[in-house]
Amino acid sequence: MNSLIVLVPGLPVLSAILTHLLAPRAGRGVARISVGFALLTFLSAGALLVLAVMGEPNQAVSLDRDWGIILFDPLSSLMALVISGISLIVHLYSVRYMAEETGYARFFVMLDFMTAALLLMVAAGDLITLLISWHIIGVMLYFLLGQDTQSQTAYRYGLWTFITYRIGDIPLVLAAVVLFHAYGTWSLPVIFEQLGANPDAETFFGLPVAEAVGALVAMAAFARSAQFLLHIWLPYTMEGPTPVSALMHAGIVNSGGFLINRFAPLYIHTGDVLHWVFVVGLFTAVIGSVLMLSQNDVKKSLGYSTMGQMGFMIMECGVGAFSLAIFHLIAHGLFKGTMFLSAGGVIGEARRDDGVPKDDLYTFVVEREAPKVQQPLLVMVGITLVIPILVLVLTHWWVAPDLYQRQGAIILLFFGWVTGAQLLFSTYHMKAANPWRLLGLILFSFVVVVVGYTLISHAFDQFLYNDHEFASQLYRAAGIDIVWFDTLVVLTTIIVVLGWVRAYRVEKLGSHIDQKPSHWWMNFYSLIAREFYIIDFYSGLSRRLLAASARLNVWLRWG
Amino acid sequence: MTDLSVLLIAIFLPVFPLSIGFNALFSRIRQPSLRAVMLLGWPLIGISLYRLLEPQVPGWLVPAALATAVFYGFRSLSMREVGIWTGFIATSIWACLWLPLVYGDRDVILYVAWFGVPLAILALLVGGLEKRYGAAYSELYGGLAQTIPRFSGIFVVTLLAIMATPVFPAFFGMLSILVASKPAVAFTLASLWVLWSWAGMRLIQGMIVGNAPDDVIEDTPLALTWGFAALMLVMIIAGFALTEEF
Numbered sequence: 001m002n003s004l005i006v007l008v009p010g011l012p013v014l015s016a017i018l019t020h021l022l023a024p025r026a027g028r029g030v031a032r033i034s035v036g037f038a039l040l041t042f043l044s045a046g047a048l049l050v051l052a053v054m055g056e057p058n059q060a061v062s063l064d065r066d067w068g069i070i071l072f073d074p075l076s077s078l079m080a081l082v083i084s085g086i087s088l089i090v091h092l093y094s095v096r097y098m099a100e101e102t103g104y105a106r107f108f109v110m111l112d113f114m115t116a117a118l119l120l121m122v123a124a125g126d127l128i129t130l131l132i133s134w135h136i137i138g139v140m141l142y143f144l145l146g147q148d149t150q151s152q153t154a155y156r157y158g159l160w161t162f163i164t165y166r167i168g169d170i171p172l173v174l175a176a177v178v179l180f181h182a183y184g185t186w187s188l189p190v191i192f193e194q195l196g197a198n199p200d201a202e203t204f205f206g207l208p209v210a211e212a213v214g215a216l217v218a219m220a221a222f223a224r225s226a227q228f229l230l231h232i233w234l235p236y237t238m239e240g241p242t243p244v245s246a247l248m249h250a251g252i253v254n255s256g257g258f259l260i261n262r263f264a265p266l267y268i269h270t271g272d273v274l275h276w277v278f279v280v281g282l283f284t285a286v287i288g289s290v291l292m293l294s295q296n297d298v299k300k301s302l303g304y305s306t307m308g309q310m311g312f313m314i315m316e317c318g319v320g321a322f323s324l325a326i327f328h329l330i331a332h333g334l335f336k337g338t339m340f341l342s343a344g345g346v347i348g349e350a351r352r353d354d355g356v357p358k359d360d361l362y363t364f365v366v367e368r369e370a371p372k373v374q375q376p377l378l379v380m381v382g383i384t385l386v387i388p389i390l391v392l393v394l395t396h397w398w399v400a401p402d403l404y405q406r407q408g409a410i411i412l413l414f415f416g417w418v419t420g421a422q423l424l425f426s427t428y429h430m431k432a433a434n435p436w437r438l439l440g441l442i443l444f445s446f447v448v449v450v451v452g453y454t455l456i457s458h459a460f461d462q463f464l465y466n467d468h469e470f471a472s473q474l475y476r477a478a479g480i481d482i483v484w485f486d487t488l489v490v491l492t493t494i495i496v497v498l499g500w501v502r503a504y505r506v507e508k509l510g511s512h513i514d515q516k517p518s519h520w521w522m523n524f525y526s527l528i529a530r531e532f533y534i535i536d537f538y539s540g541l542s543r544r545l546l547a548a549s550a551r552l553n554v555w556l557r558w559g
Numbered sequence: 560m561t562d563l564s565v566l567l568i569a570i571f572l573p574v575f576p577l578s579i580g581f582n583a584l585f586s587r588i589r590q591p592s593l594r595a596v597m598l599l600g601w602p603l604i605g606i607s608l609y610r611l612l613e614p615q616v617p618g619w620l621v622p623a624a625l626a627t628a629v630f631y632g633f634r635s636l637s638m639r640e641v642g643i644w645t646g647f648i649a650t651s652i653w654a655c656l657w658l659p660l661v662y663g664d665r666d667v668i669l670y671v672a673w674f675g676v677p678l679a680i681l682a683l684l685v686g687g688l689e690k691r692y693g694a695a696y697s698e699l700y701g702g703l704a705q706t707i708p709r710f711s712g713i714f715v716v717t718l719l720a721i722m723a724t725p726v727f728p729a730f731f732g733m734l735s736i737l738v739a740s741k742p743a744v745a746f747t748l749a750s751l752w753v754l755w756s757w758a759g760m761r762l763i764q765g766m767i768v769g770n771a772p773d774d775v776i777e778d779t780p781l782a783l784t785w786g787f788a789a790l791m792l793v794m795i796i797a798g799f800a801l802t803e804e805f
Contacts, residue, residue, distance in 0.1 A: 132725040149704035549637035559582035
């Protein structure tokens with residue numbers, strides 16, 4: 001068992017070393033070694049997950065010191081399988097995709113090191129191992145993005161990523177320092193045990209340890225998961241090879257959600273931190289989605305789409321739905337990884353034949369053609385508002401009747417309801433021969449998605465946090481005063497409904513209103529078109545800093 | 560009144576403006592091996608003097624040393640001459656040595672080895688660049704990754720070691736100084752660490768990236784590359800072994 005725990009992060013390291021050593025003899029065939037080891041790693045991670053599902057107790061393998069601990073628990077085993085699986089796919093894809101590139105063997109060596117660092121991160125049982133893997137991921141990503149050593153642009157944007165990651169390292173380093181000062185150990189299980197025994201412990205400036213560390217860990221997670229103001233690197237790092245983009249969007253960017261989950265035993269003792277996590281996540285989700293919709297560059301649009309999804313994942317942590325965030329990051333990772341890896345094939349197909357079926361969906365989404373005969377609006381409104389909420393409530397009640405005691409669950413249900421209602425209401429606009437059949441099909445898909453999502457997320461909850469009291473504590477830590485909560489829910493509902501009413505007015509009155517975009521709207525549009533001027537700000541700042549540094553060197557040229 | 564011995568030590572564990580002496584001397588020495596010796600020996604003189612004279616360290620010294628470290632780290636951002644860059648980063652690192660000395664850390668000599676060996680190697684690499692190209696200047700020729708790949712590999716790994724990247728021993732050195740520090744100092748140190756990373760990566764970009772010039776340039780011999788790899792491996796293992804007390 002212990003060998004298996006060490007084998008999972010160890011195999012990719014061995015693979016990297018062998019690939020490098022055998023590259024001069026094996027030539028391009030050296031990729032087979034790397035792929036073989038990736039497969040072995042995946043199988044080993046799969047075996048670990050099977051053991052975890054079968055109820056094998058948590059274990060730790062350590063060096064003969066306070067650090068160098070590798071954990072085996074449900075979270076590490078699940079994440080190890082996901083990472084090794086995505087890594088295996090990326091390895092297989094790269095064998096042919098990278099065949100024409102220079103530095104073929106180097107690419108596989110770095111891919112193996114990156115896989116090892118990611119696997120070490122999810123299994124890290126102490127702060128030093130976590131810091132080591134966290135830091136190495138940033139360095140490896142920089143060199144993977146700069147695989148083409150002739151491309152200045154790739155390196156330029158790679159540097160943005162690297163610097164953002166390093167800035168995000170600062171709070172994690174400080175969190176480690178605070179924890180070591182407070183408990184005199186690097187071991188995470190020991191720290192969490194001591195924290196549980198004395199949750200009100202204080203640190204520097206009389207700050208509560210849990211709150212201070214919770215905030216610092218969240219900040220580190222924000223940088224890694226491209227939260228607003230620390231997100232620029234994500235949409236702009238498309239110059240690297242496609243397999244690296246896939247790995248980045250499917251795996252690396254999810255580190256933030258993982259980190260918050262790893263520190264879950266700390267977050268149950270925090271008060272306000274999770275609220276801020278929610279606010280940052282919500283803001284990022286909205287901004288990311290808005291910027292995604294306004295891009296005309298497909299790759300940047302994908303980058304902002306990931307940003308929005310990461311915002312949603314962080315938001316889920318903010319409402320206490322930690323296991324749901326893990327499910328989300330896995331689902332999004334697989335989805336986004338597939339998109340990147342299939343991009344080349346899709347482009348190739350489209351060059352031969354656009355293959356777009358001129359069906360109802362096409363006419364609605366692309367041609368924006370409205371149906372000639374529409375169903376009665378009030379009937380549609382009734383159906384679209386009532387059915388989603390019924391489906392969501394019944395499904396959740398089925399898996400956990402007490403779920404409605406948790407504010408976080410209510411918030412997620414609320415989002416589900418808004419999404420479902422909008423989805424169903426879209427049939428009102430769609431041109432279809434049989435609208436009721438279309439509505440039925442959409443409804444069926446919605447039920448399948450909600451039931452699947454609810455069951456899987458419930459299964460994740462049971463697997464990752466099978467202590468029911470612990471999971472409830474997470475939701476309690478994320479909860480707010482009931483009056484505030486109700487006020488916010490009512491307020492948000494009013495905003496959403498007002499949005500729907502406006503959409504209805506625009507639909508009904510058509511061209512009679514808002515012919516010309518207002519001045520306010522145009523300003524807002526330019527703000528979005530320039531991506532809130534954040535890139536301009538950072539570029540300007542770094543140029544000024546470099547200029548100041550150069551001026552200092554001229555003034556003090558003697559030493 | 561400040562003990563004069565502190566000022567004397569501040570020449571060797573450089574604190575601005577006394578740091579100017581080290582950098583002026585370092586930039587005038589053209590011999591790579593002499594530079595390497597200076598990079599290893601200079602802070603050792605400072606530490607030896609500290610232990611010999613046991614001065615009363617004034618309250619302003621730690622902030623001044625930290626400010627010096629940040630100042631030279633910041634200056635290294637735009638320095639394109641690799642030799643002078645090495646001097647700036649060395650000044651920034653050696654100024655930080657005041658912290659473990661003040662904290663009473665017995666292993667300060669080890670920090671000199673952890674940071675000093677890669678710095679000394681970099682000084683030798685600068686010599687190699689000057690021999691091949693006539694100058695060691697960032698963004699002047701570029702494309703080293705294609706022209707002299709083995710040399711580039713050594714150059715990149717050396718810079719990563721200087722930037723205290725894990726698993727190089729300097730990483731553990733930084734961690735142990737951070738752990739012993741108060742929050743404001745720890746924050747400054749962590750930010751300084753980012754500054755070193757930024758400066759280091761800019762240098763890497765300026766040297767190894769870009770289109771290769773047409774000239775045929777001799778790469779580092781394979782045996783020497785293996786020697787370098789062995790040295791780094793020894794340093795990493797030693798770093799691990801010495802973190803037992805962590």
